[in-house]
Amino acid sequence: MDNTKELKNVRTQEQIFLGVAFLVLCVALIGCPQGNEQNAPAPKADLSINVITDATGIPLILPITAQWIIPLAPSITENLKILNARDRIVGRTDFCKVDGNVPSIGNLLEPSIEKIVELKPDLVLASKDGNRPQVVEKLRSLNLKVFVFGETNSWKDMENNFRLYGRLLGKSDEADKILKDIQSELSQIEDMRKALSHYPKTVFLQLNVTPLMTAGRNTFINEIIIYAGGRNVAADSILPWPTLSIEEIIIRNPHIIIISDMGQITTQAVKMWQEERFANISAVKSKKIYIMNADLLCQPTPINFIKAVRQMREYLKYETTDEHR
């Protein structure tokens, strides 16, 4: 325990040039009670199986020190934040929302490797969805500990990944508790959904304007729609992120259109639906076009998942269809 503390001090000193603000944060990190908690012996559950394997097949023996973490994707950052590990983040991508003065390491696909090395993380977290295998390999060749999370295509994946976050951070109990709460809420929602008297409403979830990209069957977005009591019009697609043609959308006639917020493009998307050719679409006629926070849909964390389900339920709640079960 003393050893780690000493190490921390050395590292902190070295990072003085990164800015006083950052230094303050580091000191805070050492001082905060949470830090001590992490150094406490790992919970029982972790002792029984103390080897975890990442998505690239690289095993990692737990417990590890994970005090200087660089997440290589915004979704990883979000997961870390949920587990109150914001203080352990020493570098971020340009897309990660981290308050305070955390240096950037560039973008997801081509992060600046020397910047990462310079920050001396004891753990780099990458995802199969967001990062290139070449980057991971390069980092590993530089003797950095890199853990790669598998693809997140379902709630199940999200749950599994989140448990892994818990174990990596030595916060398994915390993670389990969060998951348990969400799981029970989901079961409740599921029961209510099954009790519905009418057919599920059809939803077109728009992720882009040109092309008209949406989410297919094997995605967590499809699951969000189902939990919310809807039916994804693109659920028959084998591709995870299919592009639908305009005529296909007109024929599939969604009751609700949900646009993932894309900034400027969103305005463009809203305008697009006012065009004459879409006039017969049920969602357009009844003005059921909603804009949803893109982070909820694009950053797979358990919290975002449940938030997305809740929000989408709101959108679908006041919908009734003539067809009954």
Added chain:
Amino acid sequence: MKKALVIILLVILLITTVIVCLGIGPTGISYKYLSGTDNDTESKIIYEVRLPRILGALLVGLGLAMAGSVLQAILRNPLAEPYTLGISGGAVLGVALCLVVPFLSAVKFSLPLMAFLGALASVVLVYLITSRHHFSASSLILSGVVLSFICSSIVLLIFSISKPTEIQSTLFFLMGSFATIDYPIIKIIASPLIAGALVLVFFSRDIDVLTLGDEKASHLGIAPHRLRAFLFIVTSLITGCCVAVSGMVGFVGLMIPHIMRSIVGPQSRGLFIASALSGAIFLVVSDTLARSVIAPVELPVGVITGIVGGVFFIGLLINAKSI
């Protein structure tokens, strides 16, 4: 001897460039490394991040400039280059196939091998098309454009049916980058690339003769078809090696030999060596710009050479007396 002087100057410039560029990057390390550094992080960044990048850029610049000058000579056309001839495109297609087809991605060395095969296939196609038109400029450029287009279309086809995760890697190949380069891959490509370059230097006299046309070449005791086929294979090998490391880096092979020809003249031996050296310098500098211009964001190096080279190419088209 003006030529010898230019080459010596280029060697000195290359060494200086390498030393200077080792010290430039987003983390702003000073030149303390020259006197040896005991700081672990610094030495890691210098010797395991920047040095392999610089070596990679050096080799690729050398290879592409060499390939360009040879292609220009054997096709007797100053617009020939791996990029404009669609050879790089073919190599990228090979790489794309490699990343997507599970069987291929499992085999070791399949990446450079597929890049080479892709390059070779393009060369054969370009050769077949243009030999019917006596390697005229228009047939060369047209077949190059068409071939690049076909290759990129197939790459896009692969994209549209693969997972986003698989696309990303290939996409980076299309843009060209040295960011994740590693010593093992450098080791794999270095020997065929350098061997290929040496072979070309050894054949420089024959290549000179080949620029006079097939008939004159055979009058001077050289079998033009065999020689050209051989040189094409060597060029594909070099291009394939380059693409396997860096992806598609355009216009180096066009611009560098052009500038060098105006300085050292068209004689192949001097031209090849001067082009190889200055190609290496150019790409090392480009890559340094790529990692430091808007640090810590990495620019694809192909974007930098593409812009610089593209402008040069347009200038060439405007100013050329005849193409």
Added chain:
Amino acid sequence: MLKVSNLSSGYQAKEIIRNISFAVNQGEFVGVIGPNGSGKTTLFRTITKIVSEYTGSLLYKEREISAWPVRALAREIAVVPQFLIMAFPFKVYDFVAMGRTPYLGRFEMGSEEDEKAIKEAMELSGCSGLRERVVTELSGGELQRVFLAQALAQEPKLLLLDEPTSHLDIGHQVEIMHLLKRFNKDKGLTIVIILHDLNTAGEYCNRLLLLDEGRIYKAGSPSEVLTYQNIEAVYKTVVVVKENPISGRPYVMPIPMDRWETNVKTKEQRR
């Protein structure tokens, strides 16, 4: 030196040379004449292995041409082309030096001997003054002398020239032909030259081959070959042949069609 018997050759689709036989002896100056498409250039291309498919026999120094390696052949036979497209701006010296290619190994640098051969070739063909010039910026006459110098640098035993003078004015024509005559006399260089200009051919060559549609129509001394009958038959045009008052060689004058029809006397005149 060169012995051709029953030679036929051509390209995939078409036979150009049809069953011709002739011989060229050491030290001769032979002119090949004939209308366009009569097979003059194809004959040269067969001799230099550019056209590799042939039937009959084509012996150079008692050895079948197909058995000669190109490199060895290039030390024996040099060719001066009518024209070359210069893709790159080589210096004249470097261009002439390429004539040494068949003597140099791949890893060999040019020796003093090579240097001497290049210098001599340039002096003989009168292009020493062009040494530092660039081939893409030379005039037609200069270029032709440079081609000649390159061929001479090959130190050939047999020199083939394909219409070397057709792009040149009369002054340069005479200059080149005079040079060739001198090589022939002083060095004993055997020359076979394709010529369009019948008068130049008659003036400089010891012997002429008149080709017509891939066959030898007539072979022999200029006065035997350049008769109005032969020329009329092969070129399908009316000519008058006279004797050059100074050299005593035959001199061919074309007669315009309309003059021929209106002037009955001409028939006697041309004898």
